[in-house]
Amino acid sequence: MEPRVVLVTGASRGLGREVAERLLEDGWRVHAAYRAEARGTELEERFGAGRAHRADVLQADDCASLVQGVLDAEGRLDALVHAVGEFHQGPTSASTAEDCRWMLESNYVSAVALLGAARPALRASAGAAVLFGTAGLEGMQARTTTAAYTAAKSALRVWMRAVAHEEAPHGVRVNMVSPGVIPHAHSADDTHDPATVAGIPAGRVGRPDEVAAAVSWLLSQQASHVLGQDLAVAGGWLL
Template sequence: MRGNRRRASNGRMSAPQSVSSSLDLTGRRGVITGGGRGIGRAIALAFAERGADLLLVGRDADTLAKAAADLRRVGGTARELALDLTAPDAHHRVVEVALDGGGIDLLVNNAGNVRAGRLTAATEDDVRAMLELNLVAPVLLTQAALPALLASPNGGILLGISSGIGLLPLPFYAVYAATKTGLSGFHHALRRELTGSGVHVATLYPGATDTDMMASSQAGESLGFGRRPVEDVVADLMTGLERGEHEINTALPTRRGLQDLHRSDPLAVDAQLAPNLPEMEAAVQGHRSI
């Protein structure tokens, strides 16, 4: 494992990327949560094009069925499991169904939700919904799937979908930021715990992405929320995985600059964001996918 600094498209040096040996992504068998739409669906399609056999997990059966049909059209094999991942024992059910289908050498913890706005305006139900789906569910599902990932003769892949907000916590996203930085910390610790095990632990940090989840947000490029096409984000993800990267950041260069500043001088970020706080609050207060 080695640190590898790359020059970003804006000429700045990007954060060090922890890289191991390249990964073979063909013919993977496993689970993608939230696989019916958005980034999860796009990741599923990318693996299906490489011959994957996938179990798509989500709440909406119709959405999952449509996504599974798309996966089959591009050469993959797909099954669906309509399930609330926050329900008791849901993680065990997912692993049971996946193992009945042949095995798990890929787990993508993608399912998540968001409710933006001031913390004082958040309901307890909203807070618990984000904590349970964004953080508790992936931890429990990873715990349940880990024996199968460790036993895989091809080496397991554990991929967690964090957020650019996991690298740069933003105002009006306090609870969401807590869940996404929590997922990142979970992956860092688990990667170190699994050193030498053959399981590759990776985290994706997408910036604002043009998906249904972002449709209710009015924040755009002027506030640092310039959106990338989901296909471009996932293409970068797959390239990073194939290179053996552990930390894959797909944010736009403008956002990366603020991420760099947050690492070196977080109070300077406070000062930079302060003049735009009223505009930002107005733009994101309706951002909700719960």
């Protein structure tokens, strides 16, 4: 069988990188998107010539050329994993309108632009998409230290359900994975905060490979009837 083609954003580091590595292991042909110029050579060496793409996903034109670059190389796209989503910490009194706009652009509008660009190709392949949320959105709890970020992720979650509903008749499955507290070499300071960690019922933080395993499953045939879901990988944090 021909290998399936996946585009992973945020693939230069952190959870996006872990997902890209896991999907490579699973047998996918992985196209890795990155922003920082310095990462291109290493990503090409790892994922293959022509499979590392530089793009700023805050720019709709970059999203379109990113998807087009994969289609030019492969002629198809079977899956999209959008792991970009920057973080802003602070109470509402310290979150400016500009901070909120940035959070919305990075976490929500980028997904709209990217999925919009990928939609025809995903329909053609009856493919799948996984977006990145954050754990604990369903309760609409006050998130006093991350209000701008969680508001943007909440917008993404509501939009994800709408697009999943809309794409289902075309054979496309759209889901979300929502990490809890997952430290890695570049993660936000709060992933190392003992008070946060003490609030995780499983008694420990999560590992990047546990998030990647969830994405792998959501893209697999085992999840062929799963769509519009927000799968938390959070050890019960914020349940």
